[in-house]
Amino acid sequence: MSYKIEIQSLSAWFGSKQVLQDITMKIKENLVTAIIGPSGCGKTTLIRCLNRMHELTPRAKVTGRVLLDGEDIYSENVDPVTVRRRIGMVFQKPNPFPMMSIYDNTAAGLKLNGVADKHRLDGIVEKSLRAAHLWDEVKLELGKSGASLSGGQQQRLCIARALAIEPEVILMDEPTSALDPTAAAKIEQLIRILAENYTVVIVTHNMQQAARVSDFTAFLYLGKLVEYGLTKDIFENPKSELTEKYITGEFG
Amino acid sequence: MSRIIDTGLEELSVMLCRMGELTYETVSLSIKGCLNGTSVYSQVHEMSDALISMSDQAEDKTFELIARFQPVASDLRTIKSYMKIAYDFARYSRYALDISYINEQLGGLKECEEWITEYIEKMSEKVLNMVRTSIDALRSHSAQLAKTIAKTEEEVDKMYFEYLDKLIKKAPATSKCTISSVLVVRYLERIADHATYICESVIYLATGEKTTLR
Numbered sequence: 001m002s003y004k005i006e007i008q009s010l011s012a013w014f015g016s017k018q019v020l021q022d023i024t025m026k027i028k029e030n031l032v033t034a035i036i037g038p039s040g041c042g043k044t045t046l047i048r049c050l051n052r053m054h055e056l057t058p059r060a061k062v063t064g065r066v067l068l069d070g071e072d073i074y075s076e077n078v079d080p081v082t083v084r085r086r087i088g089m090v091f092q093k094p095n096p097f098p099m100m101s102i103y104d105n106t107a108a109g110l111k112l113n114g115v116a117d118k119h120r121l122d123g124i125v126e127k128s129l130r131a132a133h134l135w136d137e138v139k140l141e142l143g144k145s146g147a148s149l150s151g152g153q154q155q156r157l158c159i160a161r162a163l164a165i166e167p168e169v170i171l172m173d174e175p176t177s178a179l180d181p182t183a184a185a186k187i188e189q190l191i192r193i194l195a196e197n198y199t200v201v202i203v204t205h206n207m208q209q210a211a212r213v214s215d216f217t218a219f220l221y222l223g224k225l226v227e228y229g230l231t232k233d234i235f236e237n238p239k240s241e242l243t244e245k246y247i248t249g250e251f252g
Numbered sequence: 253m254s255r256i257i258d259t260g261l262e263e264l265s266v267m268l269c270r271m272g273e274l275t276y277e278t279v280s281l282s283i284k285g286c287l288n289g290t291s292v293y294s295q296v297h298e299m300s301d302a303l304i305s306m307s308d309q310a311e312d313k314t315f316e317l318i319a320r321f322q323p324v325a326s327d328l329r330t331i332k333s334y335m336k337i338a339y340d341f342a343r344y345s346r347y348a349l350d351i352s353y354i355n356e357q358l359g360g361l362k363e364c365e366e367w368i369t370e371y372i373e374k375m376s377e378k379v380l381n382m383v384r385t386s387i388d389a390l391r392s393h394s395a396q397l398a399k400t401i402a403k404t405e406e407e408v409d410k411m412y413f414e415y416l417d418k419l420i421k422k423a424p425a426t427s428k429c430t431i432s433s434v435l436v437v438r439y440l441e442r443i444a445d446h447a448t449y450i451c452e453s454v455i456y457l458a459t460g461e462k463t464t465l466r
């Protein structure tokens with residue numbers, strides 16, 4: 001199994017405040033990697049560095065390298081827009097465009113990328129909604145507003161929207177924290193299925209969720225990577241005392 | 253979409269069924285060797301080593317499922333039962349090894365009178381049936397099938413004590429035979445016990461009922 005992403009000595013700042021310190025880790029292809037750690041430890045910042053979204057924040061800075069299939073996404077000749085197309089993102093709060101239909105929400109990214117052919121759009125919309133396991137629930141009302149769906153359905157719509165532009169990697173930032181347990185369980189099952197075709201990186205506050213859905217887990221603390229390894233090993237037999245304390249609930 | 257834990261439970265179940273089949277082969281080979289006086293010790297030893305490492309793997313897997321999926325209700329019962337069953341299988345193979353060791357070390361039942369080998373053969377058939385029942389009940393999670401083992405368990409127990417009685421009344425010609433046959437009968441009785449424990453675990457995982465079939 002090869003590595004999809006290699007993070008090398010990555011550091012990140014907001015102004016003069018350093019929030020990530022010299023992170024080095026390799027992310028395997030077609031598996032789920034979870035990032036856990038207490039609030040403010042830098043999880044969101046880390047994944048925003050993986051698709052060059054961190055630099056969109058004013059006064060934000062990044063050093064180090066992030067290799068996608070061996071090529072540094074921060075090198076000068078790389079267009080950040082292309083990177084974001086290859087590495088999609090799903091956010092904490094389901095955020096479908098409220099004025100758009102389910103269909104248009106799913107197709108939004110494609111249209112932005114200049115796909116106009118109706119037949120082609122139809123095909124991709126259906127494929128993406130199916131992949132997000134939402135198709136059967138919405139196929140008869142694709143014209144309805146995306147905002148009319150339940151929270152869990154909205155999140156699956158956002159996943160469909162991310163899938164529509166055919167990314168290779170999907171980043172998810174607490175994708176279930178706004179959902180009830182049943183809707184969250186569905187997203188977790190979906191994540192396992194997505195991993196058959198995509199590389200998934202998920203940030204989660206919920207350690208049990210990381211244990212359930214991920215193959216590898218990274219524990220981040222105060223901007224540093226404390227421990228990274230097979231999820232099974234992290235939760236059965238962590239090497240670091242800090243990790244042990246965090247996952248057994250002794251702090252954080 | 254199936255639940256995430258299902259993949260792990262399925263893997264574990266496949267692992268255990270494979271163990272079950274191998275234990276059956278191991279037990280039946282050791283008994284055959286002892287009855288025929290052929291040396292199967294090294295073969296049984298290999299199989300038994302393989303089973304012990306499979307049992308370790310199964311235990312590891314149950315641990316992983318507990319650590320990662322917070323199993324509850326029937327999932328939790330299944331995992332607990334699987335862990336015990338993996339151990340019971342390992343015990344089968346251990347007794348099988350002991351039986352083939354008797355053959356190796358003491359010459360087995362070669363010097364025994366015919367009524368003795370016939371008696372042991374009959375008892376071992378019953379025990380192998382019990383092993384088979386335990387594996388089938390596990391594979392199908394069938395409490396109904398598991399419960400049927402109680403009757404054979406009682407018969408095997410009875411045969412065990414009856415055999416000791418018989419020896420007291422009429423000692424075999426050689427002490428080699430006395431010792432070998434008593435040990436074989438004893439190990440067979442222990443294997444039957446573990447088959448019964450497995451069936452009790454199957455009933456527990458399928459129904460939540462804690463029963464004893466002994």
Ligand SMILES: Nc1ncnc2c1ncn2[C@@H]1O[C@H](COP(=O)(O)OP(=O)(O)OP(=O)(O)O)[C@@H](O)[C@H]1O
Binds near residue numbers: 037039040046
């Ligand atoms: N836009 C910003 N400007 C300045 N500092 C920021 C900004 N966003 C985040 N930070 C700081 O960077 C650090 C890392 O934040 P980040 O959002 O990556 O943490 P997190 O691990 O995702 O936390 P949470 O679990 O609460 O989402 C924190 O100390 C935070 O206060």
Ligand SMILES: [Mg+2]
Binds near residue numbers: 044
């Ligand atoms: Mg965050």
